[in-house]
Amino acid sequence: MTTKLFFKTLNLEARTTMSYRFDFWISAVIGFIAEFGAVWFLWNAVFKESNSDVIGGYSLSSMYIYYLTVILISKIVRGSRSKNDIASDIYQGNLNKYLLFPVNYILYKYAQHLGVMFPSFIQFFLFGVVVILVIDLPNDINLSFTSIFMALITIFIANILYFLMNYMLKLTAFWIDNVWSLDAFKWFIVSLLGGYMLPISVFPKNLQIVLNYLPFKFLFDFPVNTLFGKIGVEIWVKEIAISLIWCLFFLIVCRLVWKKGRLQYTGVGI
Amino acid sequence: MPLIKINNLHKKFRVHKKEEGFLGSLKALFKRQYIDKEAVVDVSFSVGKGEIIGLLGANGAGKTTLLKMLTGIIHPTKGNVEILGYNPWDRKNEFLKEISLIMGQKAQLWWDLPAADCFLLLKEIYVIPEKQYRETIEELSIKLNVKHLLNIQIRRLSLGERMKMELIASLLHRPKVLFLDEPTIGLDVKSQRVIREFILDYIKKYSPAVILTSHYMDDIQYLCERVLIIRSGKIVYDGLLTDLAQKYSPNKIIKAHFKEKQESLNILLDLQKYGEILHNEKEQIHLMVNRENISNTTNYLLEHYEIIDLSIEEVDISITIESILDNKKLDSINDY
Numbered sequence: 262m263t264t265k266l267f268f269k270t271l272n273l274e275a276r277t278t279m280s281y282r283f284d285f286w287i288s289a290v291i292g293f294i295a296e297f298g299a300v301w302f303l304w305n306a307v308f309k310e311s312n313s314d315v316i317g318g319y320s321l322s323s324m325y326i327y328y329l330t331v332i333l334i335s336k337i338v339r340g341s342r343s344k345n346d347i348a349s350d351i352y353q354g355n356l357n358k359y360l361l362f363p364v365n366y367i368l369y370k371y372a373q374h375l376g377v378m379f380p381s382f383i384q385f386f387l388f389g390v391v392v393i394l395v396i397d398l399p400n401d402i403n404l405s406f407t408s409i410f411m412a413l414i415t416i417f418i419a420n421i422l423y424f425l426m427n428y429m430l431k432l433t434a435f436w437i438d439n440v441w442s443l444d445a446f447k448w449f450i451v452s453l454l455g456g457y458m459l460p461i462s463v464f465p466k467n468l469q470i471v472l473n474y475l476p477f478k479f480l481f482d483f484p485v486n487t488l489f490g491k492i493g494v495e496i497w498v499k500e501i502a503i504s505l506i507w508c509l510f511f512l513i514v515c516r517l518v519w520k521k522g523r524l525q526y527t528g529v530g531i
Numbered sequence: 532m533p534l535i536k537i538n539n540l541h542k543k544f545r546v547h548k549k550e551e552g553f554l555g556s557l558k559a560l561f562k563r564q565y566i567d568k569e570a571v572v573d574v575s576f577s578v579g580k581g582e583i584i585g586l587l588g589a590n591g592a593g594k595t596t597l598l599k600m601l602t603g604i605i606h607p608t609k610g611n612v613e614i615l616g617y618n619p620w621d622r623k624n625e626f627l628k629e630i631s632l633i634m635g636q637k638a639q640l641w642w643d644l645p646a647a648d649c650f651l652l653l654k655e656i657y658v659i660p661e662k663q664y665r666e667t668i669e670e671l672s673i674k675l676n677v678k679h680l681l682n683i684q685i686r687r688l689s690l691g692e693r694m695k696m697e698l699i700a701s702l703l704h705r706p707k708v709l710f711l712d713e714p715t716i717g718l719d720v721k722s723q724r725v726i727r728e729f730i731l732d733y734i735k736k737y738s739p740a741v742i743l744t745s746h747y748m749d750d751i752q753y754l755c756e757r758v759l760i761i762r763s764g765k766i767v768y769d770g771l772l773t774d775l776a777q778k779y780s781p782n783k784i785i786k787a788h789f790k791e792k793q794e795s796l797n798i799l800l801d802l803q804k805y806g807e808i809l810h811n812e813k814e815q816i817h818l819m820v821n822r823e824n825i826s827n828t829t830n831y832l833l834e835h836y837e838i839i840d841l842s843i844e845e846v847d848i849s850i851t852i853e854s855i856l857d858n859k860k861l862d863s864i865n866d867y
Binding site for chain 1: 544547599603624625631643648655657658
């Protein structure tokens with residue numbers, strides 16, 4: 262796959278996604294308000310009931326900021342649910358077309374994934390600018406150029422990691438007709454253990470140790486904490502290395518599953 | 532040297548059988564029943580440069596399965612495929628850049644993009660040089676009369692227009708091996724003709740090896756000299772289309788034009804001794820007669836009746852093919 266094709270695909274996908282302007286703005290805003298609203302009421306109640314100012318290292322206001330950020334970051338990490346779903350390619354037989362093209366399927370899909378993600382990236386920046394201008398950041402959040410720069414790299418890797426995990430799961434469509442139930446299960450695991458539903462520091466200490474050895478925290482918790490300046494450079498470099506190893510691991514698994522899966526493929530639909 | 536070489540190709544599918552109704556679904560949750568289906572059985576043939584082969588068979592005979600194996604989409608259970616010296620399953624870029632599969636039933640172009648954008652994307656996918664790309668688009672879009680439609684989203688085109696775009700798309704990289712799976716399905720008579728002529732044109736110009744499947748005999752007769760007939764996954768005929776009639780149709784048709792209308796029952800009974808009366812209207816009688824009895828019958832007719840005109844014709848090729856497809860006794864025959 263040539264670089265030119267990679268960027269051409271990315272560009273095309275981004276343009277198509279942005280051409281659905283209604284979807285782009287309305288669904289983004291409404292979804293955001295709904296999700297954030299739920300969190301707002303929940304944590305308000307939790308802090309009130311517990312009579313403490315700090316839970317898991319977060320004050321109420323920094324908890325809000327955490328969710329604000331994690332919701333935005335997750336949009337970039339996940340990309341939106343797209344029509345380019347790998348499982349439906351397999352299920353409906355669109356894969357035939359890609360098998361005939363002299364391109365690497367996984368790279369092609371990644372280019373599309375990045376393209377769909379791109380508009381979310383713009384949203385992230387716009388919302389981010391608004392937040393910084395409007396809200397007084399609590400003391401425990403130290404936003405700096407270094408932390409923003411580090412966070413961007415972290416988010417980029419989280420995006421790759423999420424893509425690979427998703428890709429691996431979706432490849433099971435070679436064997437199972439309906440992977441969407443698995444998909445829901447995956448999101449439950451990933452959002453719970455990755456720090457999307459709750460910051461990982463809220464969990465019991467033992468569980469936190471276990472989560473440290475799993476790849477999920479690199480998706481949400483780690484990028485947010487990096488952005489908030491809570492991670493020192495030295496530790497950051499080490500963690501980035503570990504997350505890259507996880508990426509490599511999933512890439513290898515994906516290749517194996519792809520090889521096995523193709524043997525099962527019947528090229529449905531024609 | 533043949534461009535396509537296939538040896539003893541087999542494909543067995545394992546299909547999961549589901550009983551009907553709610554209870555059946557419930558049962559299937561715990562225990563699944565599978566049945567093996569032999570889609571392609573021991574197929575061997577080869578196709579040379581510039582040769583175009585018609586692949587004929589009823590629905591479900593295994594034509595498309597065969598094409599899927601030849602293009603590397605599915606894995607053969609047994610046997611060898613070699614195309615341009617490559618094994619399709621390996622999906623080598625060099626191989627994929629030299630082949631094309633056109634499917635009349637399935638859109639391959641990107642639904643929400645205009646054709647022009649699709650072509651640009653394909654240009655990058657196949658790494659087509661700028662000059663060749665420009666020339667090909669220009670030439671093909673004029674030939675198929677779709678130049679004015681290049682900037683319209685694919686999903687807004689009519690079936691025929693879309694098919695023409697699909698054809699252009701699949702020929703942009705000038706493939707050396709071409710697989711056409713029912714390229715004219717669902718098209719009107721004129722579009723069918725245009726596409727047939729267009730394909731023939733491409734073959735004359737670039738002499739690729741082509742395998743064509745179609746249910747329209749016109750396509751086959753216009754484009755193919757050699758045909759393969761496939762029945763329940765087996766090849767039952769491999770040879771020239773023109774030989775097909777002679778070998779597999781035992782009958783010919785005598786068309787006799789009598790001087791007067793023949794109405795008396797006696798005459799009809801008389802003729803029925805020689806063969807089957809297919810048609811009896813005004814002064815015309817069409818009689819299907821066994822090849823061996825042709826001369827006897829014509830002599831008899833000419834001696835006993837006043838006949839203005841008499842002709843002997845082959846049975847319609849599609850009827851012959853139909854009878855081959857239906858005939859379960861006919862064993863595998865390779866005449867090529």
